[in-house]
Amino acid sequence: AQKVTQAQTEISVVEKEDVTLDCVYETRDTTYYLFWYKQPPSGELVFLIRRNSFDEQNEISGRYSWNFQKSTSSFNFTITASQVVDSAVYFCALFTGGGNKLTFGTGTQLKVEL
Amino acid sequence: NAGVTQTPKFQVLKTGQSMTLQCAQDMNHEYMSWYRQDPGMGLRLIHYSVGAGITDQGEVPNGYNVSRSTTEDFPLRLLSAAPSQTSVYFCASTKSRYTEAFFGQGTRLTVV
Numbered sequence: 001a002q003k004v005t006q007a008q009t010e011i012s013v014v015e016k017e018d019v020t021l022d023c024v025y026e027t028r029d030t031t032y033y034l035f036w037y038k039q040p041p042s043g044e045l046v047f048l049i050r051r052n053s054f055d056e057q058n059e060i061s062g063r064y065s066w067n068f069q070k071s072t073s074s075f076n077f078t079i080t081a082s083q084v085v086d087s088a089v090y091f092c093a094l095f096t097g098g099g100n101k102l103t104f105g106t107g108t109q110l111k112v113e114l
Numbered sequence: 115n116a117g118v119t120q121t122p123k124f125q126v127l128k129t130g131q132s133m134t135l136q137c138a139q140d141m142n143h144e145y146m147s148w149y150r151q152d153p154g155m156g157l158r159l160i161h162y163s164v165g166a167g168i169t170d171q172g173e174v175p176n177g178y179n180v181s182r183s184t185t186e187d188f189p190l191r192l193l194s195a196a197p198s199q200t201s202v203y204f205c206a207s208t209k210s211r212y213t214e215a216f217f218g219q220g221t222r223l224t225v226v
Contacts, residue, residue: 009154033212045204045217052212091156095212100164101172102147102215106156 002027004094006105013082013112021077021108023092029053034068034075035093039107045091051075082112116140120205120218127195127225135190135221137205145208146188147215150174150201157204163188164211195225 003026013019025034036048049059051068059066063080079086092105121136139146147162149172159172163182177199179191188207192199202222206215 004156006156035214043202043220045206045215047214047216050212050214093157097211100170100211101159101162104149104156104158106154 002029002032002094002096002098002103004092004103004105006090006092006108008108009106010109010111013110015083015112015114016081017112018078018080019082019110019112021079021090021092021110023075023077023105025073025075025092025094027094027096027098029096029098032094032096035095035102036066036075036077037091037093039089039091041088048077048090079110082110084112084114086110087112118205118207118216118218120203120221123219123221125221125223127192127223129195129197129225131195133192133195135192135203135205135223137188137190137218138186139188139207139216140186141207141209141216142185143207143209143216144185145211146182147172147206147208148178148180148188148190149204149206150199151204151220152201160190160203192223197225199223200225 005024032053034051038046065078067076089107091107095102118139148160149157161180163169205218208215
């Protein structure tokens with residue numbers, strides 16, 4: 001069985017604050033892929049990043065960074081100097097070959113206020 | 115580029131009615147899937163297909179049927195709509211099983 005836990009249901013920050021969204025996953029497969037998606041208020045789902053289980057390098061893309069730690073089964077997402085446009089629901093997801101499906105967490109609603 | 119196209123965007127059904135949600139992609143992706151999104155529950159997989167003629171059940175398949183006669187199209191059929199099927203439905207396609215999914219705009223379905 002595979003599972004993704006996003007314990008933070010909602011986070012509110014003031015613009016320019018840094019914020020970290022947590023993602024903890026469970027799987028018995030040794031090969032798997034982790035994803036983050038963004039769902040802005042308009043409702044579409046936007047792909048942000050993919051990471052495979054053999055690549056533990058951290059990733060930075062502009063104000064976004066991701067910290068993958070197999071030892072703690074976590075794939076956390078940090079937004080530096082948050083902006084109002086970052087307000088959205090963020091989903092972490094896990095794909096395993098054994099399960100042959102993409103499993104989503106319940107999402108974290110991020111609200112960035114002025 | 116159209117990507118993944120879902121129709122309709124909004125739909126209201128009466129209990130017991132049937133309908134088909136359409137999904138089409140123009141990226142020649144083999145892998146397609148349907149999800150439903152409910153408050154506090156994230157996205158849950160309904161059905162998926164790894165290629166034309168091949169479909170399988172996801173996490174919440176009851177009350178839904180799918181078929182995949184072509185690579186491009188993956189319609190989702192509600193056989194007899196129930197209020198519990200009120201949700202937002204997303205269709206997605208991926209180039210391969212391990213690559214990122216491209217999602218349609220979603221269909222907001224209300225069953226009264």
